[in-house]
Each structure stands twice: as structure tokens, then as C-alpha cells.
Amino acid sequence: MSLVETGRGCNHNCEFCSISRFYGSRYHARSHELIEADIKASPYKYFFLVDDNLVANSRNAIELFRRIEPLKIKWAGQGTLSMAKDPELLRAMKKRLRDYSDRVREP
Numbered sequence: 516m517s518l519v520e521t522g523r524g525c526n527h528n529c530e531f532c533s534i535s536r537f538y539g540s541r542y543h544a545r546s547h548e549l550i551e552a553d554i555k556a557s558p559y560k561y562f563f564l565v566d567d568n569l570v571a572n573s574r575n576a577i578e579l580f581r582r583i584e585p586l587k588i589k590w591a592g593q594g595t596l597s598m599a600k601d602p603e604l605l606r607a608m609k610k611r612l613r614d615y616s617d618r619v620r621e622p
């Protein structure tokens with residue numbers, strides 16, 4: 516598994532979290548070109564997309580997921596459950612979600 520940073524910060528302001536205080540309640544997306552280049556340069560097919568909140572900016576996340584889809588990698592990341600309220604975002608994640616849910620069901 517390889518680690519690729521996709522962004523920092525979070526636009527939420529949870530009182531118990533240091534991220535919003537550290538980055539000023541803003542999300543800072545990394546260039547998709549650089550993310551794609553990092554993935555292509557890696558010999559691995561499994562990635563952890565390092566991000567405080569991968570879906571903090573849903574438009575950015577949708578564009579990123581669509582861009583990396585042709586690379587046929589498997590990835591994981593962390594983000595807020597607000598993603599469940601965004602059908603377009605879920606569709607952009609759909610194939611990888613299906614792969615993940617298949618693995619979860621394995622004994």
C-alpha cells in the first residue's frame with residue numbers, strides 16, 4: 516500500500532478537533548495533476564489517500580475520483596458522513612465502494 520496526500524484541513528468546525536484550528540476551518544486541496552503523478556509513479560495498486568477530510572469539498576472530490584478512476588487502483592480514505600447526502604459524490608465513488616463492500620462481506 517502506498518500513501519498519497521490529497522489535501523489538508525477541513526471546513527467543519529468540530530470543537531474537539533485540532534484540524535480546524537490548525538488550518539483555520541478551510542480545506543486545502545492538492546493539485547489533481549500531482550496526485551495522479553504520484554499514483555502513476557508508485558508500483559502499488561492499493562493507496563491510502565491521506566486527507567483530513569477527503570470530501571470536505573465535494574466538487575473537488577468528485578473531480579478527483581473521476582480522474583483517478585481510469586488508473587484502476589484500490590483506495591481508502593477518510594471523510595465525513597455528509598458524503599452520504601450527496602448522490603453525485605456517491606456515484607463518483609461507486610465502483611470503489613462496491614469493491615470495498617465486497618471485501619467487507621468476506622469471512
Ligand code: SF4
Pocket residue numbers: 524525526527528529532533534535567568595
Ligand atoms: S469533520 Fe473531522 S476533520 Fe473536520 S473538524 Fe470535524 S472532526 Fe475535524
